[in-house]
Amino acid sequence: MKARYISLGPLIDWRRVNRPIDWNEVFRNDDPVVLEIGFGNGEYLIRRAKTEANKNFVGIEKEWQSVWRALRRIAQNQLSNVRLLKADARWAVHHLMGTGVFSEIYSLFPCPWPKERHVSRRLFSNRCLKRLNNSLVGGGVLWIVTDDDVYANWIKEQSEGSGFQVLHEFIPPSFGTKYETKWVNEGLRQFHKITLIKKQDSLFMPEGEIIVRTYRVSEFYPNDFYPDPVRGNVVVDFKDFLYDSNRGKALLRAVVVEDEFVQDFWIEISRSRDGRWHIKPASGCGWIPTVGLQKALDAVYAYCTKRSEQTGAAKQS
């Protein structure tokens, strides 16, 4: 059987590029750039990229399988005007997108998270809408299609003070995506379309770039290791702790909640050749450099330093 290769070329490795991303540089032209959030299998994104060759298309999606399917479609259609980001949009819109860069942003059937306790997981919160306003060009349009009445009204409420004029209409199916087909098969004949037209800047100040510091401590005491949790705008809880004395390595699991964004990752504390201990987020956990992640590292560092002082003093006395 003939092997099939799918180029990873259209997938942007956002850990290695300058942020915010310079789309003119990425596409090597200054054509308008359109962003789709949560593209799923990418049917609509690819269809538009094929028919609107004078525009560039960027898709964000958090699931690998979806990204993979979209990459396959890009390869099959030999498209050069599409790029994909495998990222959580709740983080990416704040850290990767830049200001005044998109002519249009849209999302088809975003997860409505209907349960009250999951409201914080919804995309298109007031903070997110303000940020999306910033990343649109003047007069740019953000539109969202949903089957969910509650979610449609929630988005309208969230748009308060975001600099958008809001239009609400009902439209028939026309996108041909997996979720549209699913709802049509379940009998739905029309969907909510919320169109937000940028009328003024939202005055939202983007957060600065976070640089994750690696800490060094001279002593490390692994017994009963439990740094204090962090409370406030950012919530950090420390969970499991694993220690391997032979390898001089410990792993501490941290759960960081900041705004609508949750990260669950391991912090590595390892001894280097000079005998000192390094505290850093462990590689391979898919963490993202945020204020919350920095606070988690700060808390571990503060705890290690405090224990080092206490235990050192106890040893001396």
Ligand SMILES: C[S@@+](CC[C@H](N)C(=O)[O-])C[C@H]1O[C@@H](n2cnc3c(N)ncnc32)[C@H](O)[C@@H]1O
């Ligand atoms: C209900 S599906 C809709 C998919 C597609 N637009 C369609 O119409 O078939 C929602 C999609 O958004 C993606 N998604 C949900 N939350 C996301 C987030 N925070 N960042 C990026 N993608 C997200 C999901 O992985 C999923 O593919």
